[in-house]
Amino acid sequence: MGVSGPIEKLMKLFAKFPGVGDKTARRFALFLLQQPKCFTEDLTSTISLMRDLTFSCSICGNLTTENPCPICSDPFRDRKTLCVIENVEDMLSLEQACIFSGLYFILGGKVSPLDGEDIDPERFSRLRKYSEEGEFQELIIATNPSIEGDLTFYAVLDALKPVGTRITRLAFGLPLGGSIGYADRVTLHASLESRVEVRIPEKK
Amino acid sequence: MGVSGPIEKLMKLFAKFPGVGDKTARRFALFLLQQPKCFTEDLTSTISLMRDLTFSCSICGNLTTENPCPICSDPFRDRKTLCVIENVEDMLSLEQACIFSGLYFILGGKVSPLDGEDIDPERFSRLRKYSEEGEFQELIIATNPSIEGDLTFYAVLDALKPVGTRITRLAFGLPLGGSIGYADRVTLHASLESRVEVRIPEKK
Numbered sequence: 001m002g003v004s005g006p007i008e009k010l011m012k013l014f015a016k017f018p019g020v021g022d023k024t025a026r027r028f029a030l031f032l033l034q035q036p037k038c039f040t041e042d043l044t045s046t047i048s049l050m051r052d053l054t055f056s057c058s059i060c061g062n063l064t065t066e067n068p069c070p071i072c073s074d075p076f077r078d079r080k081t082l083c084v085i086e087n088v089e090d091m092l093s094l095e096q097a098c099i100f101s102g103l104y105f106i107l108g109g110k111v112s113p114l115d116g117e118d119i120d121p122e123r124f125s126r127l128r129k130y131s132e133e134g135e136f137q138e139l140i141i142a143t144n145p146s147i148e149g150d151l152t153f154y155a156v157l158d159a160l161k162p163v164g165t166r167i168t169r170l171a172f173g174l175p176l177g178g179s180i181g182y183a184d185r186v187t188l189h190a191s192l193e194s195r196v197e198v199r200i201p202e203k204k
Numbered sequence: 205m206g207v208s209g210p211i212e213k214l215m216k217l218f219a220k221f222p223g224v225g226d227k228t229a230r231r232f233a234l235f236l237l238q239q240p241k242c243f244t245e246d247l248t249s250t251i252s253l254m255r256d257l258t259f260s261c262s263i264c265g266n267l268t269t270e271n272p273c274p275i276c277s278d279p280f281r282d283r284k285t286l287c288v289i290e291n292v293e294d295m296l297s298l299e300q301a302c303i304f305s306g307l308y309f310i311l312g313g314k315v316s317p318l319d320g321e322d323i324d325p326e327r328f329s330r331l332r333k334y335s336e337e338g339e340f341q342e343l344i345i346a347t348n349p350s351i352e353g354d355l356t357f358y359a360v361l362d363a364l365k366p367v368g369t370r371i372t373r374l375a376f377g378l379p380l381g382g383s384i385g386y387a388d389r390v391t392l393h394a395s396l397e398s399r400v401e402v403r404i405p406e407k408k
Contacts, residue, residue, distance in 0.1 A: 005269050006254035013247050018235050030293055031222050040255050043217050044248035050210035051244050065209050
């Protein structure tokens with residue numbers, strides 16, 4: 001409406017992106033028209049290249065252009081800790097926070113009966129094999145703080161129990177920088193349930 | 205970090221899009237990896253096509269693949285009203301609202317001394333020529349409700365005054381669906397200043 005052919009088509013394609021509505025899609029299309037041509041050329045070739053070269057790491061399931069992926073092949077990572085995580089996006093969040101130096105195993109899905117989603121059983125047998133063959137001393141199950149995350153947690157726990165390695169889980173509670181006044185009921189409940197002992201320093 | 209080459213590069217490119225931060229850029233890249241290949245092929249070819257085929261309409265300045273653009277060449281549009289507007293995005297907003305059936309003239313910029321932005325004087329001479337040669341009975345100056353919009357308004361007004369045609373401006377006031385309690389001071393002031401007479405229906 002108002003503009004012709006390819007612009008309108010591009011708006012429709014952008015509107016399919018996650019979290020992008022009609023107005024943002026329009027903004028993106030007009031933004032691309034204002035950029036130097038080298039920018040759009042770079043963009044289209046990078047998209048094609050990414051699609052052609054990217055595949056899943058045969059060890060952890062991370063998206064990569066080399067096998068094993070840069071994380072699995074990094075000699076400086078802590079090979080004693082494995083973090084089991086739902087998807088690549090969650091893994092990247094942890095990576096960008098620079099707070100974890102162990103290895104990952106990506107489930108590639110979650111248990112969500114309402115959406116008809118489930119985790120490929122093959123991933124579970126791979127996970128068990130990996131955790132048995134590796135020299136892990138701790139397996140961290142990093143599922144999301146949600147009902148689906150809980151279901152996923154118990155499914156992973158079932159698969160990992162026989163391995164006999166120590167299993168941990170991410171802590172749930174008040175988000176840092178948040179406030180008790182604005183926290184929702186479930187978060188408040190979780191932070192109360194998981195309250196931690198305060199150690200009083202001894203007098204000298 | 206964590207993913208290799210082209211994915212990371214694409215994230216950086218997406219992060220240059222307006223309103224897109226690092227996390228959204230990451231989501232976009234991973235979204236594209238999950239789509240069928242035909243989607244990304246369609247996307248890249250549409251971007252290239254749009255860049256190659258799109259230019260500015262010689263009459264109004266709209267982005268188009270044919271000259272004059274679909275709006276200027278539409279025989280059903282009201283040729284007696286011209287709407288002068290800052291940019292294509294604003295024009296598309298009006299078009300998508302389906303509330304205006306006249307013609308447009310796109311300034312292609314705004315007067316913004318603080319950002320060092322100004323409108324090409326050539327656009328003003330074109331606008332004056334267009335409004336003199338057309339059979340317009342009303343010229344609507346549709347600039348944004350901001351300081352830059354005001355400056356732009358007066359610049360356009362200066363250019364259009366000699367034409368002698370009736371000039372109007374969009375109304376400013378409380379946005380529909382908003383509330384007085386949450387309105388900002390400037391908006392409240394505008395809506396008070398521009399208050400309209402209430403006509404009391406006569407008793408029969």
